[in-house]
Amino acid sequence: MFYAVIFFSILVLLFLLWDVKKPPKFPPGPKWYPIVGCALQISELRLKCGxxxxxxxxxxxYYINPYGLYGLKIxxxxxxxxxxxxxxxxMMTNEDLDGKPDGIFYRMRTFNSKKGILVTDEDLWVDQRRFILRHLKDFGFSRAGMVNIIQHEASFLLEELREIVNEQGGKQAEVSMHDLFKVNVLNTLWSMxxxxxxxxxxxxxTDLLTMFFELFQNVDMVGALFSHFPFIRFIAPNYSGYNAFVESxxxxxxxLRREVENHRQTYGNYDMPRDLMDSxxxxxxxxxxGEFFSEEQLLAVCLDMFLAGSETTxxxxxxxxxxxxxxxxxxxxxFAEIKEMIGVDRLPEWGDRVKLPYCESIVLEAVRMFMGNTFGIPHRALRDTRLSGFTIPKDTMVIACFRGMLMNSHDFPNPSKFDPxxxxMDGKLKIPEAYNPFGFGRHRCMGDILGSNA
Incomplete structure (x- = not known):
């Protein structure tokens, strides 16, 4: 018995030593502690910074280096x-980093398997992204087609604003801007x-917006407490966020199932698909x-489309x-630019965009200020690889911090100032090279078309 205790103690000690040992040439970062990594330091900073x-x-x-990255263990x-x-x-152009996280958090959101489009990779991601983009273009998800949908929603929004003004005396009114666009953005997506x-x-x-508010509150693509410490969902399901995550x-x-069933009963009555669900x-x-088509995949795609497009816009x-x-x-x-270039008697059209550089610069700056406080969808190393001279072991999660990209004073002087x-430059748009809030290349966010046109 004595030797068994000694042997077990040695095993535990070896595990603890192994657990805090950083891989060779891993990016610099906070000290790692057994089991928790640097989660405690991050929790302390979260209380301080929000x-x-x-x-x-x-x-x-403290840990950034000339190469622009640092490493954590949570x-x-x-x-x-x-x-x-x-x-x-x-990172975006390194094919070794084309994977997406594969932990319990990311699988539980889509029926305990990798489904959808946001956090899938390899053949599934390629096949489904191609299918979705090809068919959504038939229903308005293109730069020109999106304008028609947005114009339609803008007409409803203007009428609703007139009603609000009339209800408050007919001359001016107080309007809550926080939730003003939610319905119109959701309608734009849902129409396609x-x-x-x-x-x-x-x-x-009202019910749908409540559901999405709860979902956005409980979903952070960087992960939740129970995603980094899976066992905690059994010990503290409420504190870890597990129960709220599952219920939302x-x-x-x-x-979504109810809507899919409605489509299932009616899509055969039409010669051509009406929307993405019909397709x-x-x-x-x-x-x-293909092997990747199922009802669960359709449901996961619908969820991901809402997550990708609605909140950002x-x-x-x-x-x-x-x-x-x-x-x-x-x-x-x-307002002066709008009056001069298109007047106030009609809605803007796609061709007007080049006439309104100042208005577009406002949109660019608003997107920068918002996206500058967010992260990209996490990537995963499919195999051991290199990034900026450092070693990235297989299955390491790699996350793009848009704050470093969009809120730095080198590319955007006085970055906290809203400055269209x-x-x-000389009255024409000149977008900085560092301005990539939606990513680029094949990893460019599908919500870009909605976000930049809305």
Whole structure:
């Protein structure tokens, strides 16, 4: 018995020593402790800084290097933060880093398997991304086609604003900008996915917005506490966020299943698919369909489309108007440009965009200010590889920090200032090379078309 205890103690000691040992040439970062890695340091900074992007910013002050990245270990997960633009660009073009996280957090959100489009990789990602983009273009998901959908929603929004003004006396009104665009952005997406739009006052849209609010509150693509410490979901399911995560997804999937079933009952009545759901259902009937098509995949794709497109667009629009309220001179210049170039008697059209460089610069700056506090979808090393001269072991999570890319003073002088003029030179748009809020290449976010046009 004595020797068994000694042997077991030696094994535990060896494990603890192995658990804190960093791989050779791993990026610099905080000290690792057994079991938790550097989670305790991150938790302390989270209490001090609040937003996780500011935690990453704070760590960068101590551990960033000329190569623009540093390494963490949270629980059992090795994480590398790509901070500078050049490092993020190298990360995006390194095929060894084309994987997506494969832990319990990412599988549980899509029926305990890798499904959808946001956190899938390899053949599944290539096949489904190609199918989705090809068919969505038929329903408006192109730069020109999107304009028609957005114009339609803009007309409803203007009418709703007139009603609000009339209800408050007919001359001026107080309007909450925080949630103003949510319904219209959701309708823009939902029209392509399910040929449906909701009235702002309907009970159904109220319930749906509540579900999505809960979902966005409980979903962080960087991961939750139980994703880095899976065992904790059994010990503290509420504290770890596990229960809220499961319940919010269950409610969304119940709604989506109901809509898929409605389409299943009616899509055969039409010669051509009405929307993305119809396209998937028709593919189910194809005897030569690919191996990745299933109802669960369709549900996961719908969820991912909402996550990719709705929140970013809604928040960026809200940010734009918030900054124009705080800077009325910007609002006045934008209105003057609109009056001069297209007038006030019609909605803008696609061809008007080149005539409105100042208005577009406001959009660019609003997107920068919002996306500068976010992260890209995490990537995973498919095999041992190199990034900016450092070794990235297989299965390491690599995350692009947009704060380092979009809020640095080198590429964007005085980055905390809302300054549309930074994109203009001699009255024409000049976008900095570092401006890549939606990524680039084959990893460019599918929500780019909605986000940049809305």
């Amino acid at each position: 937003m996780f992007c500011k935690v990453v910013d704070e760590l960068a002050k 629980g059992r997960d090795k994480v590398v933060i790509a901070y500078y633009s050049d490092t993020i660009n190298e 996915m399910a040929s449906k739009r909701y009235d702002r006052k309907s009970e159904e849209i 997804h269950q409610r969304i999937y119940t709604f 998937y259902l028709r593919e189910f009937d194809n005897p030569k369909r 809604n928040k960026s629009l809200g940010f734009a108007f918030l900054h124009m309220v705080r800077n009325p001179e910007i609002q006045e210049k934008a 003029e930074r994109y203009l």
